[in-house]
Amino acid sequence: MPLKASERMKIQRQAMPESPPDERNKHFREVNLGLPPEIASMEAKRCLACKNHECVAGCPVGIDIPGFIGAVEQGDLERAANILYAANVLPGITGRVCPQETQCEELCLVGKKGKPVAIGYLERYVADWARANLKRTIEIAPSTGKKVAVVGSGPAGLTCAGELAKMGHDVTVFEALHRPGGVLVYGIPEFRLPKVIVDQEVKTLQDMGVKIECNVVIGATMTVSDLMQQEGFHAVFVGNGAGLPVFQNIPGENLKGVYSANEYLTRVNLMSAYMGLQADTPVLRGQGVVVVGGGNTAMDAVRTARRLGADPACLVYRRSEKEMPARVEEVHHAKEEGVRFEMLTNPVAVLGDEAGWVRAVRCQRMGLGEPDASGRRRPVPIEGSEFEVECQVFIEAVGTKSNPLLTQATPDLKLNKWGNIIIDDKGMTSIPGVFAGGDIVRGGATVILAMGDGKKAAVGIHNYLSTGVPTA
Amino acid sequence: MFPILKSQWLAPKVRQLVVEAPRVATRHRPGHFVIVRAYSGGERIPLTIADSDSKLGTITLVIQAIGATTERMCLLKQGDSLPDVVGPLGKATEIENFGHVVLVGGGVGTAVIYPQASALKAKGNRVTAVMGGRSKEFVILEKELAAICDAVYPCTDDGSYGYNGFVTGKLGELIADAALPVNAVITAGPVPMMKAVANVTRDKGILTIASLNPIMVDGTGMCGGCRVTVGGKNLFACVDGPEFNAHDVDFASLTDRLTAYRDHERSIWARLQSDEAHKCKLQEAMAEAQAK
Numbered sequence: 001m002p003l004k005a006s007e008r009m010k011i012q013r014q015a016m017p018e019s020p021p022d023e024r025n026k027h028f029r030e031v032n033l034g035l036p037p038e039i040a041s042m043e044a045k046r047c048l049a050c051k052n053h054e055c056v057a058g059c060p061v062g063i064d065i066p067g068f069i070g071a072v073e074q075g076d077l078e079r080a081a082n083i084l085y086a087a088n089v090l091p092g093i094t095g096r097v098c099p100q101e102t103q104c105e106e107l108c109l110v111g112k113k114g115k116p117v118a119i120g121y122l123e124r125y126v127a128d129w130a131r132a133n134l135k136r137t138i139e140i141a142p143s144t145g146k147k148v149a150v151v152g153s154g155p156a157g158l159t160c161a162g163e164l165a166k167m168g169h170d171v172t173v174f175e176a177l178h179r180p181g182g183v184l185v186y187g188i189p190e191f192r193l194p195k196v197i198v199d200q201e202v203k204t205l206q207d208m209g210v211k212i213e214c215n216v217v218i219g220a221t222m223t224v225s226d227l228m229q230q231e232g233f234h235a236v237f238v239g240n241g242a243g244l245p246v247f248q249n250i251p252g253e254n255l256k257g258v259y260s261a262n263e264y265l266t267r268v269n270l271m272s273a274y275m276g277l278q279a280d281t282p283v284l285r286g287q288g289v290v291v292v293g294g295g296n297t298a299m300d301a302v303r304t305a306r307r308l309g310a311d312p313a314c315l316v317y318r319r320s321e322k323e324m325p326a327r328v329e330e331v332h333h334a335k336e337e338g339v340r341f342e343m344l345t346n347p348v349a350v351l352g353d354e355a356g357w358v359r360a361v362r363c364q365r366m367g368l369g370e371p372d373a374s375g376r377r378r379p380v381p382i383e384g385s386e387f388e389v390e391c392q393v394f395i396e397a398v399g400t401k402s403n404p405l406l407t408q409a410t411p412d413l414k415l416n417k418w419g420n421i422i423i424d425d426k427g428m429t430s431i432p433g434v435f436a437g438g439d440i441v442r443g444g445a446t447v448i449l450a451m452g453d454g455k456k457a458a459v460g461i462h463n464y465l466s467t468g469v470p471t472a
Numbered sequence: 473m474f475p476i477l478k479s480q481w482l483a484p485k486v487r488q489l490v491v492e493a494p495r496v497a498t499r500h501r502p503g504h505f506v507i508v509r510a511y512s513g514g515e516r517i518p519l520t521i522a523d524s525d526s527k528l529g530t531i532t533l534v535i536q537a538i539g540a541t542t543e544r545m546c547l548l549k550q551g552d553s554l555p556d557v558v559g560p561l562g563k564a565t566e567i568e569n570f571g572h573v574v575l576v577g578g579g580v581g582t583a584v585i586y587p588q589a590s591a592l593k594a595k596g597n598r599v600t601a602v603m604g605g606r607s608k609e610f611v612i613l614e615k616e617l618a619a620i621c622d623a624v625y626p627c628t629d630d631g632s633y634g635y636n637g638f639v640t641g642k643l644g645e646l647i648a649d650a651a652l653p654v655n656a657v658i659t660a661g662p663v664p665m666m667k668a669v670a671n672v673t674r675d676k677g678i679l680t681i682a683s684l685n686p687i688m689v690d691g692t693g694m695c696g697g698c699r700v701t702v703g704g705k706n707l708f709a710c711v712d713g714p715e716f717n718a719h720d721v722d723f724a725s726l727t728d729r730l731t732a733y734r735d736h737e738r739s740i741w742a743r744l745q746s747d748e749a750h751k752c753k754l755q756e757a758m759a760e761a762q763a764k
Binding site for chain 1: 516
């Protein structure tokens with residue numbers, strides 16, 4: 001006997017079991033432990049399977065959300081998994097790192113009256129179950145005989161590669177680093193996204209016939225035109241990300257102990273510096289660590305510093321907490337773990353000792369003025385409010401610029417004034433057969449938007465290869 | 473995997489590896505570097521490409537054993553492989569017809585100037601090479617450079633070979649020679665040497681290019697760890713360089729930043745040696761046990 005809507009509405013949103021804050025701020029294992037089966041079934045019952053299912057419109061890859069949740073409620077996890085896979089080749093990743101509160105869950109009808117259905121938790125639940133219990137059988141269309149090169153193995157590239165492989169294309173992914181995954185392995189820490197999950201998703205793609213070549217920088221080792229003219233690729237997808245870290249240009253940035261968040265996280269994650277002397281690649285620790293920025297990267301850096309023993313691990317952001325672009329859950333977790341938040345505060349100089357090491361950061365308090373172009377209230381410095389925070393490590397997480405390596409080596413590629421690649425509504429660039437997506441198009445955005453781009457471009461590429469034009 | 477086709481000592485603690493990396497070899501130009509991992513789990517380190525052969529698909533690397541990673545790299549033999557080699561990275565040297573170019577290499581920096589010498593010669597320059605070493609056995613690639621250059625001047629700090637003194641002394645002499653005016657200087661080697669070279673040429677207004685060697689992680693512009701101050705601006709050596717106008721480089725900051733991980737290096741080194749000592753003891757104990 002199916003539940004009535006009113007009965008469903010009475011069920012409270014289920015909580016995600018978490019590793020206790022005082023334990024987890026000392027290790028790198030995952031914070032969210034995953035829903036137990038009975039809790040997942042209970043959560044699934046909260047979905048009303050409403051007629052408009054607006055949640056789907058909020059999903060950049062268009063997952064049939066009521067469909068998979070209905071399958072969870074019925075206990076048919078295999079069907080739930082297949083519904084997820086049909087729209088999303090990487091559900092184990094998106095279930096962990098998507099900002100659901102501003103996408104699917106924001107539009108959830110249940111959320112209009114109370115708390116929305118925990119769509120992200122359920123997605124992760126199904127993906128984790130499938131990884132442990134299901135031999136993934138993804139239907140691959142007969143070979144088209146077309147070769148596609150994918151540049152970059154981050155979320156955009158992996159998604160595009162997976163979708164193209166499903167359509168029967170012969171796909172090779174080129175990765176600049178020595179390990180595939182892009183930001184999923186160098187940027188997002190283990191405690192948010194275990195590397196083993198990325199490795200397994202990559203393995204799934206390889207099982208589907210996708211080839212992955214590491215240590216190839218397109219723009220240096222080969223060019224886009226080499227790929228098409230010499231290597232015989234019929235189309236190319238560029239998803240090489242927004243690499244170049246931005247520094248604030250304040251005095252003292254070359255002192256020892258100043259990092260971009262990219263460098264700090266790459267050392268700790270990709271190069272395993274969290275293992276201390278067991279890793280060849282070092283990272284500077286220090287008693288006090290200050291991170292500037294308000295996005296997920298800043299949260300990842302400051303929570304990493306906390307785990308490496310920083311006290312204080314201090315987050316400095318020039319606007320107020322409300323304006324922070326980071327996921328709400330990360331902010332909440334960071335606070336629980338003992339991260340000190342200094343909002344409406346901006347660093348104005350890094351101060352060093354005689355030997356060239358960071359000893360403190362001089363900060364300034366900010367007030368909020370009139371709304372700026374982003375619609376958020378503009379932070380204005382408060383005169384005479386300067387103060388120092390003692391620290392030995394200072395990390396800047398204030399955004400990235402597009403990496404010019406590929407674009408400079410590809411002069412025909414049209415760029416906007418920020419150096420991002422311009423694409424049409426099918427994802428194609430100014431060069432026929434060359435598509436692009438993810439941060440190299442958007443500037444710094446999210447994993448899921450990059451995946452949405454990868455998926456859209458795969459459709460564009462498929463149509464281009466079938467008809468010679470990228471019709472949708 | 474990138475197979476090592478040849479491995480030999482060029483000088484004490486300086487090893488030359490010829491590595492199969494066809495794609496890198498095809499696109500290599502003088503000034504380019506690669507990022508290498510010597511073994512799985514190892515550091516990513518930048519190494520200038522000392523030579524390449526696009527027909528054979530090989531590149532040549534010259535490594536000085538100065539730390540845990542490079543010590544282990546120098547143990548690699550023919551038939552071994554490097555798990556990761558990526559490149560060619562960085563901007564290539566701007567090869568122009570300057571007239572008379574003096575290349576100044578110190579220690580393994582001599583490997584950096586070698587490919588530049590051939591390219592500059594092919595462009596019609598008069599090319600002079602000055603190669604420094606602590607003593608005779610540390611002067612490398614003399615024969616190879618002599619085959620290309622119009623003149624080569626090995627220099628040794630202890631006077632055991634060639635010019636008795638630092639490369640800057642020899643460079644000063646060359647600049648003073650009115651018969652063969654020096655139009656450009658390109659230098660690679662230890663930071664104090666490049667700084668000294670820049671000081672010699674600054675007042676004379678001679679264009680001087682230095683190939684910098686800051687600490688890097690990815691080598692593609694992603695981490696910014698290799699930032700150097702050039703002309704008051706912070707630039708990334710991996711994508712904006714690694715060659716810059718030496719007169720504009722803040723060498724003091726570069727020198728200081730190179731020391732950031734010295735403690736870690738020492739600890740890793742101690743760990744490796746205690747591992748070795750442990751292994752030796754274990755082997756002794758096993759040999760003893762067998763003898764009994």
